Amino acid sequence: MFGLFQGDDKIDAGELGFAEEPTVSPAGVYQIRVRVIEAKDLSAINSFSLYQSLVSFSWKTNVESGDRLPNAIAKVRLNRDGFKTEKRKTAVEKETATPLWNQQFYFDGVDVAEGELEACTITITACDKSRIGSDRVIGTCDLNLAAVYQEEGHELWQEWLTLTDQSQRRQGSQGQVCVCVSVLRAGDEPAVHGDGEDDDGGLGLGAPPAADNVKPKTYLLKAQLYSGRDLPRMDRFGRAGVDAYLKLQCGSAKPVRSRSKTSRSPDWNQEVLMRLVVPPGKGGLASLPPLKMSLMDYDLGRTDDHIASKTVGFRELITNPQEFQQPRWYSFYGGPREMELKWFTKVSKLAKRMNAGYIEGSAYRGRVLMSMKLIEETDWNKGTVRPKQKIPSVLDNLGKEWPVYLHAEVYSLELNQSRHVGSRATVSFNIGLNSLKSPSKTLRSEGKALGKECYANFNYRLSPMRIKLPTPFEGPLAGQGAPDLFIDVSVGGKRIGYCRVPCSRLMPVNEEVEGGPHNPPPSEEDWKIQGWFQLHADAIGDHKRGESRRAEHVKPVGQVLLRINLCGSTVTKLEARSLSPEELEAQEDEESDNDDIEKAPGEEGRDARAARIEKRMEAREERMGEDTCKIDALRTVKYMLQAQVYQAKNLPAGDAQGASDPFAVIRCGRSKAETHVCKATTNPAWFREMLMEVELPVVPAPRPKKQSKKQARMGVEEDSSDEEGDEDE
Known part of the structure; x- marks a missing residue:
């Protein structure tokens, strides 16, 4: 093999400038400071060269000019996916290959989520100013802000960067530019250089790179x-x-x-x-x-x-x-x-x-x-x-797809600080283009101080949903090619929260269910995933006006108690195949017809939609053999919860006088306990110990994965070798 990897030796990532361990940039509001100091070895650019075009028998544009110096200008762009590009530019230094700008630019209020700083890039472009038309690009350089944030002091200080021509019209280095770039999150202090003097003081520039160290790869x-x-x-x-x-x-x-x-x-x-x-x-x-x-x-x-x-x-x-x-x-x-x-x-x-x-x-x-x-x-x-x-x-x-069945049981739903008491809530499962919805239940209030918190007990076993699982079906990569499972919670027909479960967590598929894959697992331990799933707010469909969508998106809204499992047949796995182009075209035509039916007005469209739904339900009942049914609630166990509540500080004022009457509430399951009220204060001190009896559902641990005969034999051999080693010691 040629290129980066020759033979069995791989180039160390550290040799290419990567950090030893990858890190994720934290969420917050950032300020980016870019200071363009000077440049060297810049060349003037001509839009077209007739001589070079005739000599090379090709159209030569944006070529270097040998008889004049450039009117240098530097442009700084903040590129961020999903947002407009923010632009800044320096003054024009006329007829010089070594311009000195020494100008600083600020990009304020860059609000990013966790890991989103990788989507922000600073592009520094050196251009030859043109009187007519657009400026001609001399060279560019990209800086990823996440890489800059990982540097010491979250900055690049007086760094010489090599400019390159990304259009590939000119080869090699197109000059160098000296910049200072700082990426500061809210609360970070900028680094101080020199004897505590301001950055606008003496430059003290470092030496530019040597001529043999500017050749790009x-x-x-x-x-x-x-x-x-x-x-x-x-x-x-x-x-x-x-x-x-x-x-x-x-x-x-x-x-x-x-x-x-x-x-x-x-x-x-x-x-x-x-x-x-x-x-x-x-x-x-x-x-x-x-x-x-x-x-x-x-x-x-x-x-x-x-x-x-x-x-x-x-x-x-x-x-x-x-x-x-x-x-x-x-x-x-x-x-x-x-x-x-x-x-x-x-x-x-x-x-x-x-x-x-x-x-x-x-x-x-x-x-x-x-x-x-x-x-x-x-x-x-x-x-x-x-x-x-x-x-x-x-x-x-x-392209093979294995038909498997998704089994789900919905037990309980809890919502935090919502105003949906008395509304009807549903839980739906979406994987790929397939969807499965539970019956609706009325949300009940927790009562008293927790009146805005509500819950609903479903206790339903949903009818199995048939999905097509793409390859690979087995091994460590099983489930990576399949779409994730989205668990949506809707109130009044509007989705208020969701949970995302990777399909790899549902692997391997259970192929040993008696009676066929459309039957649920026989015992509690056979369910692959079971427990409480945290719900995140849907800031797109249920956005609250006046609030930040990004902050609302990461806010937890509640939790839901579920069981999920995938069941399949070994025979259908061996017979798995990919859809032919004719079958894909027929599937698209059917989806297009369904879209036309959904948009059709009047009684004709309504009758067509009703007939399509009835036909789908009949086909599903014939295939499944069973429908959604009521099941018993999970077995519960009583515990004694001991809680010690001390104090709180800097609470927001709830009265017009600038104070509050705070008290603390502890809830676990359906049990609640309250402290006494501290009058007219924002720094309450309770110092109370409370005992409360709580009743919690028991979620059994999944059954351990069975080992093959080879793995079992290797395990026995390893155990025997360890025992022999212990005896020798």
């Missing part, structure tokens, strides 16, 4: 794009409703994309090649933003619609190359499906950030089958790596 990202499945409808008209293509992009590098296919299950079967010109030093591979894979909808005459995105870090591509070189399914998540089709509505910023892939999505938006590998371009492989326009399909092996 070129990496080739070769990706095989095979197929996409379960894409949402993005256009109101047309049978498919989407012209899907996949785009790969990274910072200011030139993006690449596949062909567009008019289908919700497109088959591209082609290769794409993206060139990454990476400068040495701090602006190298470790400072690049993650590779972004975006599902797009092509629209003629207007901006293409964004379906969803997923990111892959270069650390993973380098340290685990085998994981990405084999074709695998990548699931995409974002805002609710078909939210772009609603009339007189605007997609919120939170939904755009979900679609960007840096905030946990609240709905499934499709999956893509692809593979990729990163190659370093050298002198002996330059020009030999080219993308293929047509590659063979791998759906015969990786």
Whole structure:
């Protein structure tokens, strides 16, 4: 193998500037400070060179000028997925290759969620100012803010960055620029340099890099794009409703994309090649933003619609190359499906950030089958790596789908500080394009001081839901190609909270159920997942006006007590196959007909919808043989809870006089206990010990996984060897 990985030796990630351990940037409001000090070795750029075009028999644009100096200007852009690009620029230094700007720019109020700082990139561009038309780009450099935040003091101080031409028209270094970049979260103190003097004082610049240390490297990202499945409808008209293509992009590098296919299950079967010109030093591979894979909808005459995105870090591509070189399914998540089709509505910023892939999505938006590998371009492989326009399909092996059944039991629901007392609540399970809903139950109040908290006891076993599980079915990667399970809680027909469960947690599929996979597990220990699931607020569908969508999105709203399990048949697993193009086309036509029925007005549309629902229910009853049924509540055990309540400080004032009458309430299950009231204070002191009897449901631990004969024999051999070692000692 050539490129980054030769033989069995892998390049250490630390040699490329990566930190020893990957870290996740915390949530908060950040301030970005960018100070552009000076540049060197800049060249003037001509829009077109007739002489070079005639000599090389090719159209030469944006070439270096040898008879003049540039009118240098530096531009700073804050690129953030889901938001408009913020731009700043310096003054123009006329006719000089070594401009001195020494200007500082601020980007305030960058509010990000946990891990979303990786979506923010600072792009520094040196340009040759033009009197007519747009400025001509000399070179650019990208800095990922998450990498800068991991530096000491959360900053790059007087760092020389190498500029490169991402358009590939000019090779090598295009000059260097000296910058200071700081990424400060609310509460962080900026670093002090020198003898405590302000940053605007003496510069004391470090030495620029040596001439042999500015040569950039070129990496080739070769990706095989095979197929996409379960894409949402993005256009109101047309049978498919989407012209899907996949785009790969990274910072200011030139993006690449596949062909567009008019289908919700497109088959591209082609290769794409993206060139990454990476400068040495701090602006190298470790400072690049993650590779972004975006599902797009092509629209003629207007901006293409964004379906969803997923990111892959270069650390993973380098340290685990085998994981990405084999074709695998990548699931995409974002805002609710078909939210772009609603009339007189605007997609919120939170939904755009979900679609960007840096905030946990609240709905499934499709999956893509692809593979990729990163190659370093050298002198002996330059020009030999080219993308293929047509590659063979791998759906015969990786497109197989195993029909399995999802079993679920819903026991109890608790909501915190809500105003839904007396309303009807339902719990639904969504995996892929399949959905299963429980009967509704009335929410009851906890009473007294906890009047806004409510609960409902369901105690239902839902009818089994048939889903198609994509490959792989077994092994350590089982369930990674399948979409996640979304557990939604709706009140009054509106979703107020959800929980996301990875499909890999439901693996392996239970194949030993008596009577067939449509029967539930016989014993409590056979259920794969059971217990309380924390619910997060749905800040898109149930947004409260005047509150931040991002802060509301991460706020817990309650919990639900469930049991979930997947059951399948070994025979159907061996007979699993992929859908043919004719079957996929027929499935899309049926979905389009259903969409037309949903939109049909008048009595004709209502009768058609009722007939379709009745036909679906009859087919389901015939297939399942049973419906949703009532079950007994979980067995409960009584405990004695001992709680010691001491004091609280800096409580908000609840009275007009600037004080409150606080008391504390402890709730566990349906049992509650209260302290006494402290009058007219915001710093109450109770210092009380309370004993209360609580009754909690018993959730048994799942049965341990059975070992194979080989594993059991190896375990016995290991135990015997350990015993022999102990005897020898």
